[in-house]
Amino acid sequence: MSETNDTVRGDEALARGALAAGIGLVTGYPGSPATAVFDRLLEMSGSASADPLQAQWAPNEKVALEMAFGASLAGTRSLVVLKSVGMNIALDPLATISLSGCHAGMVILLGDDPGAWSSQNEQDSRWLARVAEVPIIEPISVEQATPLMAQAFAWSEGLGLPVIVRITPALIEAQGIPDEPWVLPPTHRRFLRRRNRWVVLPAAVTRWHRRLHRLLRQFQDMLEASPYDVGEGGVAGDRTAVVAVGATRIKLCALLGETARRHRILGLSSSWPLPDEALIDWLRGLEQVLVLEEGGPFIEEQLHALAHRAGLSVRILGRMDRKVPEEGELSPANIVGALAHILPPEKLPQAPDARRDMPSRTPLCDDCPYTPAFEALLEAMERQGGRERHIVIGETGCMVRANLPPMELFDVKYSLGAGLGMGIGLAMNDRRHRVVALLGDSSFFHTDINALPQAVQMNLPMAAIILDNGTTALTGGQAHPGSARDERGRPRVAVDIAAVVRGYGIEPLVCAADDSAALAQAYDDALTADEFRVIVVRGPCPRHIDEE
Structure with missing residues (x-):
């Protein structure tokens, strides 16, 4: 745990992780909920140090991603901060960067906006990330946010792949005491000169694509033993469980309170690729699993397919069968309504009023x-x-x-x-x-x-x-x-x-x-x-x- 034992918001916890990773550049384009992390980095890094953090808002997200990639090629760890609809603009370069990979660690902090509180749509940007074939992780708590952000840079640099850390307002606004992260050693900060290493041309695309798939399988193997996917609660013989993806675990645990430990819950941070073998072991013996996630049925669809391939008869509930509403941010009332399909009435929590004004x-x-x-x-x-x-x-x-x-x-x-x-x-x-x-x-x-x-x-x-x-x-x-x-x-x-x-x-x-x-x-x-x-x-x- 943190040596200072201080309670912080999710945006500061994420910023701490990026600083622990030794980033040299943060860039992006403003947009809620991700902007707060950029602001915290400005506050925490200062400009008087011998090697100050380069902080640059770009004209748009495409330019931001290209700046971050250029920094990575120069051996500098970089962070791109953007919101959901900004991912649409960044997708063009990202779909090619994923083929060649990066040099120094490169992470994209992607802030989705379920409910469209400050956006023109409520898209689930994980689908776009999968189109570009870029790994996605989602912190399940403020405590986890700091070490997982630093870990994202370690994964990125170790495999030479950009990594997406997806967040929603629930994580940014939550509070907790972050766990201590690994402090990454400094990079060499030099360009890796190798003939055609960073030249993506049509003749080489299939070879690059094959390499990408090999690296994604390696990443998936790493996630099989990830400490950031946390199974907890329940008793022997439980046949029902909940998969709470990313910050939905914060909402679920806040709603259940002390009774959370009585329920079998998997806080899932590994969104894509999924740790298939670990999930099969967790699903085995269950009859019903409710999937709580913000956005579309991204994890839910993958679990359906995984259970089918593994020959499991578990029933997966969620947005696809409208046990969870297909639209809007998950409210306490939505979660209680979903839990009603797997829990008896006497075990359901009371849903507090969670109304707020649209900006x-x-x-x-x-x-x-x-x-x-x-x-x-x-x-x-x-x-x-x-x-x-x-x-x-x-x-x-x-x-x-x-x-x-x-x-x-x-x-x-x-x-x-x-x-x-x-x-x-x-x-x-x-x-x-x-x-x-x-x-x-x-x-x-x-x-x-x-x-x-x-x-x-x-x-x-x-x-x-x-x-x-x-x-x-x-x-x-x-x-x-x-x-x-x-x-x-x-x-x-x-x-x-x-x-x-x-x-x-x-x-x-x-x-x-x-x-x-x-x-x-x-x-x-x-x-x-x-x-x-x-x-x-x-x-x-x-x-x-x-x-x-």
């Missing part, structure tokens, strides 16, 4: 610079034929709060950085409406920038309004390329969004968010022009930007 239902801050900019836009649309004549596209970020009453601003909103691309498609095919694409500054650098040359080249009658508040505000004020301070708050030269737009061959109009006259004129011009117009609205976020 997207929180209005804009009273002093938000976006507010006057949105109000001016609504007024301009009324002057130019009325609100119904316009299609307003929004994006992920603080602007989503303007879709609440009374503004109810959006007609279309999907994913981060999708506004400009969707706007082009709408403007090409709907000439009855004027398309207005609202782009955040961080989302502009994330993905919208890729659609900008297309928009300039096509020159359709539409408007792009880039809201530049100098930070990634919704997730806590993290830096992006256009921020004047870096991840540790040190001043730096910001990338000028207007200059970037200008470089693509279009002159943007720059307005202050509180200049109502300039905004009115700019909006009126953009909403009536026969060509593509870009307006950059600047208003520093008072919550996160110090203008002294």
Whole structure:
């Protein structure tokens, strides 16, 4: 156990494990629930040491993963911090990196968001990880989080494979006393030069793929004796049991309290590949097994297949037969409802009320610079034929709060950085409406920038309004390329969004968010022009930007 015997949250426990592993770079893109771990690493690592941790928020998750892989090739252990939907962006390089493998340890901290508390979907990203054929582990407790994070780097470096540590908000918000991790020895920090070792070409893909499968089998063998899969409780002769995957074990044990030891429970951290032989031994003799996991029936499907191959007659219950709801985060009521299928009524715990507010239902801050900019836009649309004549596209970020009453601003909103691309498609095919694409500054650098040359080249009658508040505000004020301070708050030269737009061959109009006259004129011009117009609205976020 920890020598200091201090109780910490899950985010700090994970950060401790990464530091014990000796990481030299942490990168990623902000998004709940994983951002908190990056923030803790900044707090705990400092910048005054002889060899400070390099901490860099990347423009998007693809760039982050590629930066981390480059660091790994240079012999530096690296951590990528991203959320569920960010995995979609990172999948492109990851599906190839898994073939060649890495050099120094490389771990992806993947924060899924069951219930979509701060996401546009509630995807289970484990399926994407399996597409890329990357191992996945899920800490089952705060106590385990620190050593398992360090172990992930040891596994990664030992086999030369990236490893995913999947988390959910339940782990981040839980508290406990972390177990002491192994402190990994330092790496040599040098590039491994070997002819074609890091060159992935079509002629070699099958050979690389065969190598990957061999390494995954080795990883699976290691998991057969993993101390991080914890079977506990129950009495001799029990015929029912629960598999609690990752942080669902935290929820289950909190609900059962002292009675947890009376039930046969397997806290499973090894999500893929599964430790088949160990699980067959555990399943043997059971009649019913309830699988509790956040997301889809990822483990449940594997257990069905495993039991069938092993000739076991055990009945697997979970999301596939709707004993557990297929949608939403597992609530205490959901867990009690699922337990009712394997336990008598007198053994069921009481489910506490676990309601909470969705962040997207929180209005804009009273002093938000976006507010006057949105109000001016609504007024301009009324002057130019009325609100119904316009299609307003929004994006992920603080602007989503303007879709609440009374503004109810959006007609279309999907994913981060999708506004400009969707706007082009709408403007090409709907000439009855004027398309207005609202782009955040961080989302502009994330993905919208890729659609900008297309928009300039096509020159359709539409408007792009880039809201530049100098930070990634919704997730806590993290830096992006256009921020004047870096991840540790040190001043730096910001990338000028207007200059970037200008470089693509279009002159943007720059307005202050509180200049109502300039905004009115700019909006009126953009909403009536026969060509593509870009307006950059600047208003520093008072919550996160110090203008002294």
